Amino acid sequence: MESDYAIIGGGVVGLSIAWGLLKRGRSVTVIDGDDGSFRASRGNFGLVWVQSKGMNQPRYAQWSQGSAAAWSAFAAELGEATGHDMGLRQDGGLSLFFSEDELAKTVSEYEELKAKLGGDYPYEVLGGNALRGEEPHIGPAVVGAILHHQDGHTNPLRLLQSLAQDVRRLGGRVLNGKQVTAVDKQDLFRLTCADGTEIRARKTVLSAGLGAIALGPAMGFKAPIRPQRGQVLITEKMPKIINRPSLIARQVDEGGIQIGATNEEVDYNNDVTHSGVAQLAADAVNAYPLLARVNLIRSWGALRILSPDGLPIYQESTEMPGAYLVTCHSGVTLAAAHARFLPDWLEGTQDAPNLEVFSEARFS
Template structure:
């Protein structure tokens, strides 16, 4: 089969790009791997997040802000196309602190970034009664919070489902169980899957998450990505008591509370461990003591896709022009940008965003 674009990877990143290209009239085939693969799109925290990102690279903060600003229109359009509700809420998000020293240190960093962004970094510091008016169930261990107005959260599984449905609705082909093992370029690209399926494409986007580390070098990329495990818990459905999300906990639109914040270098082992689950549950109880009586109904581990500096990689191959590497650990936050703005970069239009600082050759210095 022939197509304009072959997208390797059918997670949130790949499907967002596919949807954006289809909206521009391109023919797209998405090659999604085996069900047993590592899938960050099925295990993430669902945050649409700006704060704390880009402290050392303001362009990343700007890119996240651009995506966050586009998210409402992106979600509405997906909802109209699929008849679904992504559960998007963008009323701000919290960075909780348990000491004044920690809070003040973070505020100082935010002020530096805010100056670099020309003042466009809207946040507010809440302490004591001001915080408890916003979040009545906050525990006494929390001394303050930074409320960032551009933050929010979404139902990530509904996002993934809606993207796949919308891509197909626009005529895109999503082929599941197709692990690409070879990419050749006699003239156009020829992609060969492990089951013998072949796809010819004018251009290729490698957005296979951790799979890029193996396939990337065959396409002229270094693809220096590695796994970083996070573990999560979800409680039973509860009456709403959390008004805004944080990195510690968020209450999903269906009532359950998702609890997280763990980072572990365990290679490709993505199972759950009692000690880590106990640790993140204890921290969540410090923030929301009322969770003490809640029943946990599900736990899981998932692997983030991390570059050496934690930032995305956007790169065209020098060896295979027309092949692009797109990888990040913020696939949900950046989904709107990938759908709305990245096609201009792939097509090299006058409206292409400046992504030069995210080239992978930054790691060669």
């Protein structure tokens, strides 16, 4: 069977792209990995986050802002089609500071970025008293915070489930447990899987996360990405104690407190470690002392996908025109952009976003 698009990777990134293409009437086959695949989408912290992104590349801030602005309508449409509530809250997010000097330094950096964005960077600084008015359970070690009004959070597993469900409803094929081992192109792309399955398509999108390291060079991409481990904890369900998410902790829509995340360069090791869990717990209690009396019920580790500069990569192959590499570490934040805006780039329409700064040329 032939499709307009074959999408390698059935995580949030690949499914968001598939959903957007199906909405435009394209036929799509998604090839999802086997049980041994590293799955960043299942270890996600669930933030829809703009704050601090693009400090060295304002276009990344704009791309994240555009996605955050599109998220509400995206979640509503997906929720209406599937009957699932994405748990989206977008009433701001907090960066917590334990040092006045660090807070002042960050504000100075934000002001520089705000100027580059023409003033479009809506944040405010909360001193200790103002912060505790917003978040009564913040501890005394926190001297202040930056509240960014474009930030929020969602339920990442429900997002993944809903995308997979609606892609199928819209007529997309999702092939689970398939490992693509080779891609070649004549008139059409031919993708060969380890079990002998073959898929043919007019265009191909490589959005397989860390799987792009092996497949990318064979398709004409540099794919200079690496894994970074993040360990995460979640507590028992609690009454409402955290109003806005931070990078330290957020209260999920189901009531638990999610605590995270580490940033560890440990190659392909996604284990949970005693030292990692202990540090996360200590940081969370330092910020929210009430958590010292709360039971942890689960911990897990997952591997982020990072480019050398931390920015996404959007690249069409020069060796295999019609093949595209799409990879990023902010799959949840950028889900709305990948569903709403990226199809124009893949289709080459007049509305295509300018993604030139995210090409692999920057690594030459």
